[in-house]
Amino acid sequence: MDYHIKMLAAVLLMTGIYTTAGFNILTEPVRNFTNIDKLFGQTIIKSKNGVFVPSPTYGKVFECTPEDKECSTVDATYHTEFSVKGAKVTPRPITSISSSLSEEEEQLLVCNQIRTKKKASSENFNGLCAHVLNKKEKDKINPADLVSEQLKRAAANDTSEAPSRKRRQAEQYVGDADEGEDDEDSGTEIAFVLDGSGSIEPEDFTRAKDFMSNVMKKVWASCFTCNFAIVQFGSDIRTELSLQENDNVAKALDKVNSITQIGKRTKTASALYHVLTEVFVPENGSKKDASKMIIVLSDGEMSRTPISLTEVLNMKEMEGVLRFAIGVGDGILGSSKAIKEMTQIAGDAERFFYVSNYAALETILSKIEKSIFNLEGINKGVGFEFELAEAGFSSHLTHKGSMLFGAVGAYDWSGGIILKRKEEKTVTFLNATKEEPRFSYLGYSVASVHIGTKTLYISGAPRYNLTGAVFIFDGTDQDLIEGDQVGSYFGSVLCALDIDNNQDTDYLLVGAPHYHEKWEEGKVLVYKLHQGKLEKEGYVLRGMGKYIHARFGSAIADIGDIDGNKYSDVAVGAPLEAADDLTDISGSIYIFNGFKDGLKQQFSQIPFEKECKELNCTSNISLANSTLSTDLIIIGSSETLTMTFDLLNSGDNSYMTTLTLSYPEILQSKKNGGGQCEVKKDELQIVCKLLHPVFRRGAQNKVTIAWQPIDKKSDLSDGTITAVLTGGNNGTEELDSKSYDFRVKNALELQLTGTVSPNIITMEEGGKTLPKELQFSFKLLGENKYKAKINVTVTIPKQKRQLTITSFEPKNCTKFDGEDNYHIECTLTDLRDINIKATALIHIEDAREKITATAELSFDENVFYGKDIRKTEKVEVAIKKLRVVKSIAPIIGGSIGGFILLIIIIIVLFKCGFFRRRRLMERTASTQ
Known part of the structure; x- marks a missing residue:
């Protein structure tokens, strides 16, 4: 089990194919797992049974094991949803995942x-983390909020000390803050005052509505607390959209689109009065402390109204309201009075x-948007502390169960790491003790090393001084290892x-x-832990030098002992390894084996040594001597379809x-012999390794x-079975292919x-012609397992007699009355009896x-096969007649002849003494 888990972790570390064959690692994946997320598999970590694989785009975590074909979902994230202007906001993609395994527990x-x-003036972008124990218990953690709470307490305890960029430790912590819970903010209220008078053409009125919709969409994309109202003026004044109708973006925009033009007069002053008394009031959704803005959109001079413009602008309710005026067309630009009015409004x-016209409104869209954002207080140039820290970028x-969170964006992206110790309410923020350069990205990667009871916390800052650096913290002091080349991104990946396997860290790979x-x-630098210090080894790990775009070291993983020598091995990813022309970016994984004295400097993969006559090997293996056992498959009858391959290599x-054999889905693998064959049921393929690794010249391999x-x-x-024979002399080349x-x-x-x-029917000659009842019955015997449509036609000749069909079954059969014959046609899928009753008047x-x-x-013989089927059955009714003979004279003659014969017999007997002999015997008896 452990072997397969480690193997899976190594193979899935980086998507790609190998460029060299390994002697101690299975280069074919144990399992292939896919997901609709294109980033699925970008990061993996070990679990007890396999690996955890996040789906960063969709914010889900899966566990994949060698035994299962599909990955299972793990409840390891908080999919908190909250509404902003009717749209649901969910957590952004997963940025980090880590695990800790022991015999007792599994942490994620x-x-x-x-x-x-x-x-309104503060954007926040930070992590929401979930700590999962044994895939059951789940705790919510907001790393940035932990530090922010500490900073507030520290400021309250010592107001004279300004926040400095050094390690900070909270004295106590009282629970997590809710990530979706905003601080109280009254926001901004923006009222459009729209001219709907008769001087505006309908198409221009539509352009004005489109302009307002675009402003609303642009602002809502960046301002969560901005609400809009629309007041139209003409002969009447009416509220088209209130501040209370902003919760659902789609509905609000639909309402703007459905506004109908009022027409007639231009009551601008009255419309402004309406905004102050009917829109910016609490009962209609206005907040007392909200920033307020009015945008007037008009095309001409104001009409006379009960209240003057000056009176409206001097109202107490107008204090603090920021006003904008947009004039359209010659009615404004050609009138000094109109310009004065619009300037006064603004x-x-x-x-x-x-x-110049309503079509040009879009040209000032960015100016209006910028004005609103200036009111919001955005882009004031202030520095960021933890607002955009991205805490949890790494973890x-x-x-010992403590947690490390990278916060690359803290303090203008100088970065830092957050340490939360197990079962403690304290939290520690670790960064440099001096004002480190901005954009160092400290916290880009995090790790820990331990020796005895001491733990060192490690973090990479790949942009530190442009060369990159690794920071080492021990709780009281810190150390620094700097990179040696600008732009190398040294420290972006760490592996302890x-x-x-003695529970003490031996090396740190950077x-x-x-x-x-x-x-x-790319390269990987090796540091050995000696007496609590990290010392650089005299060698580095590299990939194959010919791949100049490889980015070797983009991923590093401790994959355990895969070669069985009791020392841990390391996998290093080179995701962009490809030919120099970058036409085939496939990526590679390199394995470096551990041994008693450390890591082997050479990766373990051994290229094949090819023994060929020429520079390029040319093998000659053909599928010509391959046969198929039969050319007809009977579903439900045939037991086996066998293919035999007699392969001989007469080349290099x-x-x-x-x-590789591809076969149709009507077949399933039964037995394979002669090669190391793997059945891939999902792909309907059988892949056989033939004499791996080398099919030598003159060798023969028989595969069944x-x-x-x-x-x-x-x-x-x-159906068709396709066989493809490939070899690996010059990459993967096709040696032969054949279809069967x-x-x-x-x-x-x-x-x-x-x-x-x-x-049989018997009739006496001369008897009466009577109707006879007949019943014909035909039976279908056997099995119609695959529901063939069986057509049965029964033909009964009429001949000279009067024969009538009185009934037949099944009822769905059809009778055709021909000139000489009756035809009854039945289409059956169930094997039923066909019974026909008839009446016949028989003439002798x-x-x-x-x-x-x-x-x-x-039946359809293209689809179905029936062996030894008798397709015709004939039944007969035999008719026999009895001859009646009339003979009175012979009877009388016979009687007379018999009487004469009797007289003759009596006379003969008398002459012979037959009758006298009895009397003689009686006399003799009486004399005696």
């Missing part, structure tokens, strides 16, 4: 990034905008390695994936030779593949039998006559 730490608005000439669980000599080859050695047809009806009339075609039919077991009752004209009924069956 996952961080999403969430964008919120604490105040309160400042800089807030008076004018355009790590130490062996316990090579001898990735510099952008390190360049010719381009961006062939490396990693593989036979057996399939069994599935027990399911096939709609295919033919066969016919496909479904089994049909069927027999047709028939009977008739009565089967011949000594022997017959009534016949013939049944014939048929």
